[in-house]
Amino acid sequence: MNEPRQMRITSSFAVALTLVLAPAVPATAQESAPPMLTPPGEGPGDDGAPNVLPPPGDENSPMIVPPPDESPDETPDAFGSAPSAEDEPDAAPVDQAEDAVRPDESREEKIDRLFSELRKQPDGAKAGRIAGRIEREWRRSGSATIDLLMQRAATAMGKKDNAAAMDVLDQTLVLDPAYAEAWNRRATLNFAMDRWGKSLADIEQTLAREPRHWGALMGLAMILERLDEKEKAFDTYMRVLAVYPALKSAQDAAGRLADEITGPVI
Template identity: 45%
Template sequence: MSAMRIFMTSILAFSALAVWTTSGTPLLAAEALPQPETASLATPEQQLDSLFAELKKEREEDRARDIANRIRQQWQDSGSATVNLLMQWADKAIADDKKSMALDILDQVIVLAPNYVEGWNRRATLHYQMGNFRKAMSDVSHVLALEPRHFGALAGMASMLEDAGKSELALRAWQQFLDIYPSDRKAQEQLGELAERLAGSRT
């Protein structure tokens, strides 16, 4: 039996465990945060819209970071116990420096849940870490097609564009980031430094 078939058999065998794990044990550190007030809204989409509206208005850095973490928490939950478990396995493989294994797992996440934003985002990050820059950019593009407000993906895109020498496009990506998350200090600094370098190159 091939390794991938064994892997998929394991997924099915652990489906019941996945339900217990995702309901009984926090998946990620962000889930330990207090539940946002927006939890009473009818749908996850409405909750996200409300959180993004708060993030855009908030100018105090720590409060904005808390809102951003709530948004990340919403993104992390795929709505599928199996996919959530696979994401845990991928995180563990990455932590153990087993990047090829993590990539195989994330490939399966995307097959099972092609509209799950964090599956694409996590794979984009892994591709970048592995030096697969074109694949990373392709995955980032999928993230932004699904969720144009994904500030993490915009930051990743800005960094990759700058590395590729496409400073004007990188500047535009940072501007988009700050339009969504205006109080992020690091993004402000990145934008300022890049704008100065571009201005200097034009004189």
Template identity: 50%
Template sequence: MRYFRFSPLILAATLAASPTLAQTAAPSPPAAPTGTQAAPASAPKPANPLDPLFEALKRERDADKARGIATQIMTDMNESGSATVDLLMQWAATAIKEKRNAAALDFLDQVTLLDPAYPEGWNRRATLHYTMGNSRKSMADIAEVLKREPRHFGAIAGLAGILMENGRDELALKAWEDYLAVYPADRDAQEAVTKLSEKIAGNRT
């Protein structure tokens, strides 16, 4: 399954509601004592460093140049910022290569627990679930990817592929259209949209 903005309507139509990760609310800061100056507000979070790359991918119409941008996006998304998570991802990749899927799944479970905000951990596990024949779990993990990074074109493509395999052509078409909204120069996705559109039109006649 390939690495992949996704419509919430598609997710609602194809996935059972999956439990969300529990979040503990941070306590409210104590009020500043009378006569003292309140601490300055914290600085705004820096912009997502992937934003310029996604904007460039959306504008690029040359397929080869777009592929280079897409590769850079995937490289950057693989970086977790945690040595522990990176090591677990490496162990999972090795286990998958050696066809030790149970071990790989255990490593990826640990990744999603240690850093649930890291989209690639969910995406890698979605791919593994798919290769193990569990499309339902794969789609549930894809939903988690897209909560964190709706522009993850690899996850969108994966979902579109599963929908096509299950005969959900109209939903698959919507998924590919969402994919092209992120990565418009992908010729394979363009072809998939054309073929699905023709198939759906033919079925309606």
């Protein structure tokens, strides 16, 4: 690696640490485009495997094709937490005062406000509570039917009944293809089933609907690491830190990759 690239990566990770400690951080990740993916048989590859294409303007980045014989040891928590009892249609919010939508703001405005708070919060525990509130908003589809299907999918995934979970998630996406969290859940399930290409395609759909979804970004970064695309993984972890600076798993991963890419500092 040439010296300018080393300096850029080292500088980028320094920015990540600054994001964690600074009182305010610009919402850069909202403006960045998610990686472009092509489904099986529709990309430049000739083996039917899904391809990951570089973002627009990045003509030098190589295409990534998931090796069919490699698989991770376990599903990462990176895709975000699954629906829980508090998400059931008749359940009361964990904290009604915190979760209530203000009279003068829409649900989307509430999520934007929470992301603003998340970017400014350096304390990991407090940031985690804000992140939990965002995730609850993501999981509230506005449809009792969709919420029930997501609960059933979560139950099936918990029992390792992948076929049943996939069937329910497929039904959910037929009913509401605009629901980002259903795409994210299916990305998680495909990852657990070692179907990396399908997981990447579902991650793309998640990020197209919610570019700030740090769980989907973390899942993407972990897949890129397993494909030995360390620089792309590092850049993706940096996108996570732009929206969730206090996320320790992203901090640790970015720091580790910065060391691996640039080598030890002498």
